[in-house]
Amino acid sequence: MLERDISETLQQQVHNAVVNGAPLKIEGGNSKTFLGRETHGEILDVSGHRGIVEHDPRELVLTARSGTPLKEIEAALAEAGQMLAFEPPHFGDNATLGGTIACGLSGPRRPFCGSARDFVLGCKLLNGKGEILRFGGQVIKNVAGYDVSRLMVGAYGTLGVLLEISLKVLPRPAASHTLIQECTQAEAISKMSRLLSQPMPVDAACYHAGHCYVRLSGSEQAVKHAHEHLGGEVIEKSEPFWHALREHHLPFFGSANPLYRVMVKPAVPPLEIAGEWLLDWGGAQRWLVSDEPVAVIRERVATVGGHVTQFRGSENNGEIFQPLAAPVLVIHQRLKASFDPHGIFNRGRIYANL
Amino acid sequence: MPVFKDGLPCNRDAHEDLIRKLRELLPPEAVLTDKEDLRPFECDGLSVYRRLPLVVVLPETIAQVQAIMRFCHALQVPVVARGAGTGLSGGALPLSDGVLLSLAKFKRILHIDPENAMATLQPGVRNLAISDAAAAYGLYYAPDPSSQIACTIGGNVAENSGGVHCLKYGLTVHNILMLKVVTMEGELLTIGAETLDSPGYDLLALMAGSEGMLAVIVEVTVKLLAKPERAQVLLAAFDDVYKAGEAVGAIIAAGIIPAGLEMMDKVAIHASEDYAHAGYPRDAEAILLCELDGTNAEVSEHIMKVREILHQGGATEVRTAANEAERQLFWKGRKSAFPAVGRISPDYYCMDGTIPRRQLPHVLRQISLWSEEYGLPVANVFHAGDGNLHPLILFDANKEGELVRTEEFGQRILQLCVEVGGSITGEHGVGMEKINQMCIQFKAPELIQFHAVKAAFDPAGLLNPGKAVPTLQRCAEFGAMHVHHGQLPHAELERF
Numbered sequence: 001m002l003e004r005d006i007s008e009t010l011q012q013q014v015h016n017a018v019v020n021g022a023p024l025k026i027e028g029g030n031s032k033t034f035l036g037r038e039t040h041g042e043i044l045d046v047s048g049h050r051g052i053v054e055h056d057p058r059e060l061v062l063t064a065r066s067g068t069p070l071k072e073i074e075a076a077l078a079e080a081g082q083m084l085a086f087e088p089p090h091f092g093d094n095a096t097l098g099g100t101i102a103c104g105l106s107g108p109r110r111p112f113c114g115s116a117r118d119f120v121l122g123c124k125l126l127n128g129k130g131e132i133l134r135f136g137g138q139v140i141k142n143v144a145g146y147d148v149s150r151l152m153v154g155a156y157g158t159l160g161v162l163l164e165i166s167l168k169v170l171p172r173p174a175a176s177h178t179l180i181q182e183c184t185q186a187e188a189i190s191k192m193s194r195l196l197s198q199p200m201p202v203d204a205a206c207y208h209a210g211h212c213y214v215r216l217s218g219s220e221q222a223v224k225h226a227h228e229h230l231g232g233e234v235i236e237k238s239e240p241f242w243h244a245l246r247e248h249h250l251p252f253f254g255s256a257n258p259l260y261r262v263m264v265k266p267a268v269p270p271l272e273i274a275g276e277w278l279l280d281w282g283g284a285q286r287w288l289v290s291d292e293p294v295a296v297i298r299e300r301v302a303t304v305g306g307h308v309t310q311f312r313g314s315e316n317n318g319e320i321f322q323p324l325a326a327p328v329l330v331i332h333q334r335l336k337a338s339f340d341p342h343g344i345f346n347r348g349r350i351y352a353n354l
Numbered sequence: 355m356p357v358f359k360d361g362l363p364c365n366r367d368a369h370e371d372l373i374r375k376l377r378e379l380l381p382p383e384a385v386l387t388d389k390e391d392l393r394p395f396e397c398d399g400l401s402v403y404r405r406l407p408l409v410v411v412l413p414e415t416i417a418q419v420q421a422i423m424r425f426c427h428a429l430q431v432p433v434v435a436r437g438a439g440t441g442l443s444g445g446a447l448p449l450s451d452g453v454l455l456s457l458a459k460f461k462r463i464l465h466i467d468p469e470n471a472m473a474t475l476q477p478g479v480r481n482l483a484i485s486d487a488a489a490a491y492g493l494y495y496a497p498d499p500s501s502q503i504a505c506t507i508g509g510n511v512a513e514n515s516g517g518v519h520c521l522k523y524g525l526t527v528h529n530i531l532m533l534k535v536v537t538m539e540g541e542l543l544t545i546g547a548e549t550l551d552s553p554g555y556d557l558l559a560l561m562a563g564s565e566g567m568l569a570v571i572v573e574v575t576v577k578l579l580a581k582p583e584r585a586q587v588l589l590a591a592f593d594d595v596y597k598a599g600e601a602v603g604a605i606i607a608a609g610i611i612p613a614g615l616e617m618m619d620k621v622a623i624h625a626s627e628d629y630a631h632a633g634y635p636r637d638a639e640a641i642l643l644c645e646l647d648g649t650n651a652e653v654s655e656h657i658m659k660v661r662e663i664l665h666q667g668g669a670t671e672v673r674t675a676a677n678e679a680e681r682q683l684f685w686k687g688r689k690s691a692f693p694a695v696g697r698i699s700p701d702y703y704c705m706d707g708t709i710p711r712r713q714l715p716h717v718l719r720q721i722s723l724w725s726e727e728y729g730l731p732v733a734n735v736f737h738a739g740d741g742n743l744h745p746l747i748l749f750d751a752n753k754e755g756e757l758v759r760t761e762e763f764g765q766r767i768l769q770l771c772v773e774v775g776g777s778i779t780g781e782h783g784v785g786m787e788k789i790n791q792m793c794i795q796f797k798a799p800e801l802i803q804f805h806a807v808k809a810a811f812d813p814a815g816l817l818n819p820g821k822a823v824p825t826l827q828r829c830a831e832f833g834a835m836h837v838h839h840g841q842l843p844h845a846e847l848e849r850f
């Protein structure tokens with residue numbers, strides 16, 4: 001395992017960029033470049049800044065440099081019987097911790113166990129003035145100062161370069177079973193929404209190709225009991241299915257049409273938008289493959305209080321993320337200016353004027 | 355008693371003008387100016403800091419809040435928001451030339467949506483009222499601060515409050531979905547969404563724990579959880595505090611995340627026992643309360659495991675609550691620890707530092723050494739699972755010099771927490787109280803960044819000014835900057 005601290009080199013590059021007024025494009029493993037809007041600039045390569053700085057399993061905390069490959073972190077955790085409970089998608093072999101957190105991506109466990117942002121405890125950050133700042137920490141509770149570390153999650157590197165990240169980690173469940181049942185989308189939605197108000201050890205639920213999949217995890221006894229209660233067929237060796245769902249390897253994701261991420265309240269009935277649907281996160285994150293114009297999709301989704309991201313296959317200079325209300329955008333612009341006053345980091349990656 | 359200097363010079367005419375205008379905006383009974391009426395608002399739960407506001411307003415609609423804010427912004431009058439006033443860091447301490455904006459009239463539960471397991475609330479709804487209302491659907495709101503019968507959800511968001519169950523279920527930030535807030539400029543913003551995430555920056559995370567400095571929260575949508583099928587609590591007694599600390603680590607190392615994992619030392623055990631009669635063993639040096647929840651089967655399995663770990667860890671006694679009533683009783687002892695300690699000492703000062711759990715023996719030893727040195731007893735109550743210490747320093751404010759010594763002792767504890775890799779506050783916030791200690795935990799550029807975050811929401815700096823984030827000037831005076839730099843950093847920078 002490679003360990004290297006190149007924060008000084010990165011800092012120097014930021015200083016140079018400020019002096020030259022030249023924007024930077026932050027890159028880790030280059031696995032998530034397809035996400036968000038296109039951004040231009042000299043590449044700030046964080047992938048050399050790597051290594052697990054600290055992992056004490058008893059503290060349930062891991063700290064690593066942002067360029068550390070995600071799979072290296074997952075392997076170290078697995079060895080201690082632990083995991084990243086938000087089950088991050090990698091979207092490529094080279095995925096790094098920094099990219100994962102900057103994009104704020106979470107996998108199937110998210111609605112039941114929490115998101116990437118929920119597990120971030122602290123970070124070391126290089127801001128647009130070339131200063132190295134620390135926020136949060138390595139303890140589970142910390143309310144000193146504003147929660148800047150969580151603000152970084154999903155900011156796509158537009159506020160600064162993540163150098164080091166501390167995460168809360170959890171023990172792996174002793175047992176895990178997946179139940180499958182044939183049903184319609186509407187039936188799956190009400191079944192999955194009922195799970196939310198039942199004390200069941202569910203840690204993933206999705207609807208795909210006419211079937212509802214429910215993953216139970218916990219102690220042997222708990223899983224066995226819940227299975228008896230819920231019924232359905234057990235899929236032997238379900239791991240590859242959830243992996244393929246998380247990584248978008250299912251054939252559904254291979255379509256030539258654009259892929260949309262539609263976020264709604266989980267119990268919202270099936271949306272009448274032409275296309276193919278796959279429902280993850282118990283119905284709260286819906287994937288849509290459709291050739292309808294994005295404006296039509298957004299308008300329809302807005303009527304149920306949801307929002308839409310153009311995830312794959314759309315023009316990468318348009319409104320990839322749902323546009324913000326004007327006064328909220330103003331706050332975004334002021335925040336951007338405060339962290340990155342010269343506007344050098346990942347210009348326009350999430351919104352044209354950020 | 356601390357002395358305050360206020361920002362604006364006292365200007366009678368301006369003040370009268372302000373009050374007249376507020377009366378135009380609000381019904382007469384919603385604008386308080388008489389001394390007796392202002393008195394209840396002079397402090398929060400940290401009553402060593404007191405100050406009367408110029409005026410208290412009690413709006414009951416969002417439009418009224420917006421009008422008040424616009425108007426105060428135009429007149430450059432500072433505003434402090436207040437929920438139930440149970441805060442323990444002076445966050446809701448009024449300004450004598452400012453408006454105290456009470457959210458007390460916003461106490462309606464607007465909507466419970468069992469299908470999506472969420473609830474929408476006005477900010478003045480009490481924490482416990484949410485779970486009470488959700489119970490009909492088999493749901494509850496997880497964060498449960500000990501003050502939950504009194505504190506408001508708005509205050510909980512502003513402080514990012516935790517409770518005894520936050521090791522497993524998270525803090526307030528993990529259990530909220532959407533906020534409606536009014537900025538100092540009077541703008542109504544929606545932050546977050548009813549969906550699991552929202553586009554743009556995670557402003558919801560910034561709002562959680564923002565101590566009323568960024569915007570006034572006027573509506574909160576929270577996540578509800580299914581009530582676990584069964585919850586069971588174990589009480590373990592130890593003849594040594596450090597063994598109890600070790601046992602905490604051992605439970606977690608075994609891959610079990612208890613719903614709650616709390617520790618109390620002898621002084622706290624005795625005080626609680628006298629007050630709540632929970633049946634705690636008086637001869638123990640420390641007790642652990644370990645709650646396990648989940649399905650019936652899972653709880654049974656975990657109880658067996660945890661009992662074994664506790665015995666192996668040297669527990670002198672391990673009890674399982676015989677029934678729900680006894681479980682409630684075990685918790686009652688813990689949840690009433692603060693008032694219980696309040697009975698055995700004229701005053702107490704509650705600290706709120708966090709540390710990596712492995713540092714517990716070291717930190718407890720140091721606290722007990724200092725306790726002797728200062729001649730001030732300490733009762734330790736500890737959210738052991740998540741490393742959040744609440745040493746309660748017992749003192750008598752009427753005794754010459756005791757408050758000053760208590761504060762000095764407290765400050766050393768917080769400094770130690772930072773030194774061992776922790777934080778000066780786990781859940782009570784910085785407020786007025788720990789503003790100097792912020793200079794220990796953060797360097798100048800970090801504090802500057804915090805001020806800039808505030809300015810993004812409140813460019814005029816009128817919302818709860820002077821709290822939570824110290825000016826660099828203040829840190830220089832406090833003399834703590836040298837901890838990081840040896841000399842005052844960034845001498846060229848403007849002082850806030």
Ligand SMILES: Cc1cc2nc3c(=O)[nH]c(=O)nc-3n(C[C@H](O)[C@H](O)[C@H](O)COP(=O)(O)OP(=O)(O)OC[C@H]3O[C@@H](n4cnc5c(N)ncnc54)[C@H](O)[C@@H]3O)c2cc1C
Pocket residue numbers: 398399434435436437438439440441442444445446457477498499500501504505506507508509510511512513514515516517518565566567569570571572692693781782818
């Ligand atoms: C006996 C006791 C036990 C406690 N136990 C715990 C505990 O276990 N865990 C824990 O975390 N805390 C605990 N606390 C502290 C306190 O109860 C919490 O901080 C609580 O969240 C404060 O809520 P409140 O409504 O009383 O807020 P207040 O004290 O009124 O205000 C707190 C802060 O929030 C701001 N604020 C309040 N409402 C709003 C709003 N609507 N919009 C914007 N800002 C607002 C205020 O300006 C202030 O800065 C305890 C306190 C006591 C007295």
